[in-house]
Amino acid sequence: MFSERVDPERFETLIELNTLINSDYSDPNSLLTRIVESATRLTDGEASSLLLVNPDNQRLYFEVAIGSKAADVASFSLDKGEGIAGWVFENNRSLTVNDVQEDPRFFADISRAVGFETRSILAVPMRVKEQVVGVIEILNKRGGKPFTEVDLWWLEIFANQAALALQNARSFQRVRDQLDVLSDQITTEKGYHTLISRSPTLKDRLTLVSRVAPTDSSVLILGESGVGKELFAEQLHLQSHRNSGPFVRVNCAALPETLLESELFGHVKGAFTDAASDRIGRFELADGGTIFLDEIGDVPLAIQAKLLRVLQERSFEKLGSSETRSVDVRIVAATNRDIERAVDEGSFRRDLYYRLNVLPLYIPPLRERPEDITELAEFFLKRFNAETKKQIRGFSEEAVETLLSYSWPGNVRELENAVERAVVICQDEYIGPSDLVLHTGERGSDETYQGKSLKDSITQFKRQFIRSTLERHRWNQTNAAKELGIQRTYLSRLVKELGIKR
Ligand SMILES: Nc1ncnc2c1ncn2[C@@H]1O[C@H](COP(=O)(O)OP(=O)(O)O)[C@@H](O)[C@H]1O
Numbered sequence: 001m002f003s004e005r006v007d008p009e010r011f012e013t014l015i016e017l018n019t020l021i022n023s024d025y026s027d028p029n030s031l032l033t034r035i036v037e038s039a040t041r042l043t044d045g046e047a048s049s050l051l052l053v054n055p056d057n058q059r060l061y062f063e064v065a066i067g068s069k070a071a072d073v074a075s076f077s078l079d080k081g082e083g084i085a086g087w088v089f090e091n092n093r094s095l096t097v098n099d100v101q102e103d104p105r106f107f108a109d110i111s112r113a114v115g116f117e118t119r120s121i122l123a124v125p126m127r128v129k130e131q132v133v134g135v136i137e138i139l140n141k142r143g144g145k146p147f148t149e150v151d152l153w154w155l156e157i158f159a160n161q162a163a164l165a166l167q168n169a170r171s172f173q174r175v176r177d178q179l180d181v182l183s184d185q186i187t188t189e190k191g192y193h194t195l196i197s198r199s200p201t202l203k204d205r206l207t208l209v210s211r212v213a214p215t216d217s218s219v220l221i222l223g224e225s226g227v228g229k230e231l232f233a234e235q236l237h238l239q240s241h242r243n244s245g246p247f248v249r250v251n252c253a254a255l256p257e258t259l260l261e262s263e264l265f266g267h268v269k270g271a272f273t274d275a276a277s278d279r280i281g282r283f284e285l286a287d288g289g290t291i292f293l294d295e296i297g298d299v300p301l302a303i304q305a306k307l308l309r310v311l312q313e314r315s316f317e318k319l320g321s322s323e324t325r326s327v328d329v330r331i332v333a334a335t336n337r338d339i340e341r342a343v344d345e346g347s348f349r350r351d352l353y354y355r356l357n358v359l360p361l362y363i364p365p366l367r368e369r370p371e372d373i374t375e376l377a378e379f380f381l382k383r384f385n386a387e388t389k390k391q392i393r394g395f396s397e398e399a400v401e402t403l404l405s406y407s408w409p410g411n412v413r414e415l416e417n418a419v420e421r422a423v424v425i426c427q428d429e430y431i432g433p434s435d436l437v438l439h440t441g442e443r444g445s446d447e448t449y450q451g452k453s454l455k456d457s458i459t460q461f462k463r464q465f466i467r468s469t470l471e472r473h474r475w476n477q478t479n480a481a482k483e484l485g486i487q488r489t490y491l492s493r494l495v496k497e498l499g500i501k502r
């Protein structure tokens, strides 16, 4: 009896998958896809899918879909109890339906919407410790044949495998999250920051850093405020042979001229009125390591001359002293200013700019790298969860949409603050859009328009409203026009007339 059911191909596949499940926890989706593919092949199905429950809203979504309409199916989700899959989920029982038209539980909407004719379904629950976490279903046995009891039996085995794979992946993820938090704490204790990079752009920049770091060349980091320039400066130091030496930060914009000069180069007693004793400058403190000159664009011209000399000769004199000192320092500078313009206008020395700009490193604003937005949000959530001893599990779908459609003028710093506040405010398992306080500044309150003529107010409203719609659609005018209910050509004219710029 049993031997009839023993099919060598099926057993081989099962053993293969078992090996995979025990070796690869890092990418659950590709593992689940492999399992569902095998299950489909071995039950002679035309198409299949694996649905998981979203704990956020208790709906079943398509984690894996295989078949001619797979890509279209992905955007659908089912309520618990809706359709055959929903029934299997809710009742925690397997089901074979060989003629869906005869079964009132069949939910025809998805098939109809994607243009797939479903005839028969085999659906089984996926269980982790007795609890249903999802459903695997196989559609249409090939050759118009009915699904058999043996097919069902095998699918149940595969569903168990899939559940195991999922469970492994989730525990692995939990451990990895804890590791991330610990590693972030250690990095912070050492005085550095954890740098998160998900977007291809940022990964490219990091590759560049790994190539440039071992050299002693000066690097000029450019980019808006809050994009992470300081973190890149840290990486240049940490990935260099100087990493056991000091990393010294100087914010050149924070001090008036004389103080900045003595901060950088030090002074001897009596060098100026308040110089009551000798002082070691930052360049000397950075000897054997790296000095990070932040906001270099704000350095007064007089100090720029001295900096140029350090860059050329690695030597300088303390204020009030004629003794020349030499240091072995790597110089990394950063600015959010348009430094080329400063050079053209004469407020920044051209020769110093050329010296610094040997290796320019531009960090793009956060709004241009959406992959980093979600990754950073998750990272900050873990950090603030740990700090506040909360256990918020993530961001709701709407919250993610809110994060992605915002333009982040304050870049990562603003995102970090937004998540910190959200963690404090949030009362649920998931952060929702109302927990995120973003400075959209486009919510036209009465005050915005006070004292303005009706015409001016309307123009201002139009400008803000169109801008925020465009931002939400990542500046895709066709989609924005659709939402606004106007022609694309009209939108494009309005954009020009109102002077809306990206
Ligand atoms: N890629 C990143 N990963 C993690 N945190 C980041 C990242 N980029 C920026 N931050 C955080 O954002 C804040 C601003 O970064 P910072 O380097 O000071 O920006 P900038 O120097 O460009 O003004 C810091 O608190 C930093 O920890």
Ligand SMILES: [Mg+2]
Pocket (backbone or CB within 6 Å): 226, 229, 230, 294
């Ligand atoms: Mg900074």
